[in-house]
Amino acid sequence: MFSKVKTFGLLGLNGFEVTVECSIAKGSPDFKIGGLGDISIQESRLRVQAALNNSGYKINSDKITVNLSPADIKKTGSSYDFPVLVSVLAAVEIIPALNPADAFLGELSLSGDLAGTKGILPLTAAAKACGFKRVFLPKANVHEASLVRGIEIYGIEDINQLAAFLQGRIKLTPAPPYEPKPEEYLNAADFSDVKGQENIKSAIQTAAAGFHNLLMIGPPGSGKSMIAKRIPGVLPKMTFEESIESTSVYSVAGLLDDKSPFIINRPFRPVSHTASGAGIIGGGKIPMPGEISLAHNGVMFLDELPEFRRDVLETLRQPLEDRNVVITRASGKISYPCKTMLVAAMNPCPCGNYGSLNSCTCTPSSIQRYLGKISRPVLDRIDIQTEVNAVKYEQLRTAQSGLSSSEIRENIERAREIQRVRFKNTELLFNSEIPPSRLSEFCPLDKEAEEFLKGSFDNLGLSARAYDRIMKVARTVADLEGSEVILKKHISRAVQYRTLDRKYWK
Ligand SMILES: Nc1ncnc2c1ncn2[C@@H]1O[C@H](COP(=O)(O)OP(=O)(O)O)[C@@H](O)[C@H]1O
Numbered sequence: 001m002f003s004k005v006k007t008f009g010l011l012g013l014n015g016f017e018v019t020v021e022c023s024i025a026k027g028s029p030d031f032k033i034g035g036l037g038d039i040s041i042q043e044s045r046l047r048v049q050a051a052l053n054n055s056g057y058k059i060n061s062d063k064i065t066v067n068l069s070p071a072d073i074k075k076t077g078s079s080y081d082f083p084v085l086v087s088v089l090a091a092v093e094i095i096p097a098l099n100p101a102d103a104f105l106g107e108l109s110l111s112g113d114l115a116g117t118k119g120i121l122p123l124t125a126a127a128k129a130c131g132f133k134r135v136f137l138p139k140a141n142v143h144e145a146s147l148v149r150g151i152e153i154y155g156i157e158d159i160n161q162l163a164a165f166l167q168g169r170i171k172l173t174p175a176p177p178y179e180p181k182p183e184e185y186l187n188a189a190d191f192s193d194v195k196g197q198e199n200i201k202s203a204i205q206t207a208a209a210g211f212h213n214l215l216m217i218g219p220p221g222s223g224k225s226m227i228a229k230r231i232p233g234v235l236p237k238m239t240f241e242e243s244i245e246s247t248s249v250y251s252v253a254g255l256l257d258d259k260s261p262f263i264i265n266r267p268f269r270p271v272s273h274t275a276s277g278a279g280i281i282g283g284g285k286i287p288m289p290g291e292i293s294l295a296h297n298g299v300m301f302l303d304e305l306p307e308f309r310r311d312v313l314e315t316l317r318q319p320l321e322d323r324n325v326v327i328t329r330a331s332g333k334i335s336y337p338c339k340t341m342l343v344a345a346m347n348p349c350p351c352g353n354y355g356s357l358n359s360c361t362c363t364p365s366s367i368q369r370y371l372g373k374i375s376r377p378v379l380d381r382i383d384i385q386t387e388v389n390a391v392k393y394e395q396l397r398t399a400q401s402g403l404s405s406s407e408i409r410e411n412i413e414r415a416r417e418i419q420r421v422r423f424k425n426t427e428l429l430f431n432s433e434i435p436p437s438r439l440s441e442f443c444p445l446d447k448e449a450e451e452f453l454k455g456s457f458d459n460l461g462l463s464a465r466a467y468d469r470i471m472k473v474a475r476t477v478a479d480l481e482g483s484e485v486i487l488k489k490h491i492s493r494a495v496q497y498r499t500l501d502r503k504y505w506k
């Protein structure tokens with residue numbers, strides 16, 4: 001007695017097809033699963049056995065051998081339970097011969113019910129991509145799975161229900177495609193609540209338009225956290241593809257909620273400075289995405305930046321550069337995307353008042369130690385650095401509301417459209433990604449701008465790396481003003497965004 005069942009496994013967000021073969025022979029009772037990697041698979045064996053017993057199927061007196069192939073890819077996670085169980089029931093012909101275009105995914109509870117499982121969205125997408133016509137998976141995951149179009153999705157409660165369906169005793173209807181409900185679109189807090197601070201809003205507009213990372217330095221209470229929270233609301237609405245990518249990351253992390261199974265609002269992930277390197281970058285025995293990938297297509301907010309462990313901040317360098325996290329394990333490499341805007345905030349010194357009207361009580365060496373937690377290479381990856389000063393009382397009372405989030409977003413969308421056209425035949429999406437070799441092609445300066453830049457170099461002693469960053473930010477500033485040529489005022493603004501590190505990190 002023999003059966004073959006199809007399922008899928010994940011490496012990062014990429015699914016691969018797995019064949020589960022089961023053979024049952026007379027002999028002393030035994031249940032072996034081969035071709036599996038880790039402990040979670042041994043746990044799987046226990047769950048499958050318990051589910052068999054508790055669902056009323058008595059096949060304990062036989063020798064059951066299950067094998068998963070390809071054997072050379074280490075298989076982790078719990079989504080193999082259900083296909084293994086189906087293979088056993090098919091081998092003893094409780095379930096009739098299986099259709100080769102059917103795939104099965106999901107974890108079992110000990111009672112034989114299907115339990116919500118991590119990674120169902122990318123697993124289902126892989127089944128669709130491999131030409132499968134139907135996929136059977138836990139009812140709890142039906143909404144996220146039905147984001148995948150062009151494959152029939154069946155939400156299954158327990159193994160008895162599946163058996164009855166495949167035996168033709170009951171009818172099941174595939175889930176309709178998931179459409180987000182209007183209340184799932186959140187209205188992020190609005191920038192019109194922030195009084196004054198027009199220069200900060202303008203810095204944020206530039207950062208978001210060109211996808212530049214941002215650092216805000218200012219005393220406590222100056223509104224840094226309030227401002228950061230409002231950034232996702234000025235980014236363009238997520239496209240369907242972006243939502244699918246982000247939802248896949250949340251799916252693998254097991255963070256989707258059945259009430260709002262689709263990530264349609266740009267993520268905003270405030271990260272605690274107590275978070276571990278693995279928590280931020282990703283990692284673990286079964287490598288899970290970290291905060292930087294949960295913020296994919298959105299914002300990761302590191303508040304009180306110098307409170308983070310220096311070695312943890314250093315691990316951000318590669319992902320910030322590549323917009324992709326690679327986690328290496330003995331079993332191979334997996335990667336998670338992190339097209340993430342880094343927004344960081346900090347006080348200028350331990351007491352918070354350095355450079356502001358209130359007097360600072362810190363010693364110069366304690367200030368340098370504090371700032372020194374942030375290394376030069378990390379700072380270099382933050383294109384836009386801006387000081388935030390507390391608004392004065394009169395301004396709080398009287399200031400007009402200034403730029404609202406929707407006005408800022410419109411400006412950003414216009415600048416992004418310019419970039420889309422500019423980079424049409426390239427791999428690039430944003431100005432922040434222009435490689436050094438193509439700066440002169442994409443960033444033409446007029447004569448006055450050229451002279452100003454040269455002057456700034458001589459006066460400020462800027463580095464070559466600073467030069468690249470200034471050009472890219474100036475490109476975005478010019479795009480926001482609809483100017484193809486970069487003018488002196490654009491360069492001057494970009495230089496200004498680079499001079500804070502000189503003021504503080506002398
Ligand atoms: N420009 C502003 N307009 C309106 N309210 C402000 C402004 N700046 C600060 N506030 C108020 O002060 C509070 C503290 O700001 P917060 O963002 O926590 O400051 P920080 O993070 O810089 O310490 C905010 O929640 C808000 O109520």
Ligand SMILES: [Mg+2]
Binds near residue numbers: 224226
């Ligand atoms: Mg704060």
Ligand SMILES: [Zn+2]
Binds near residue numbers: 349352354361362
């Ligand atoms: Zn101080």
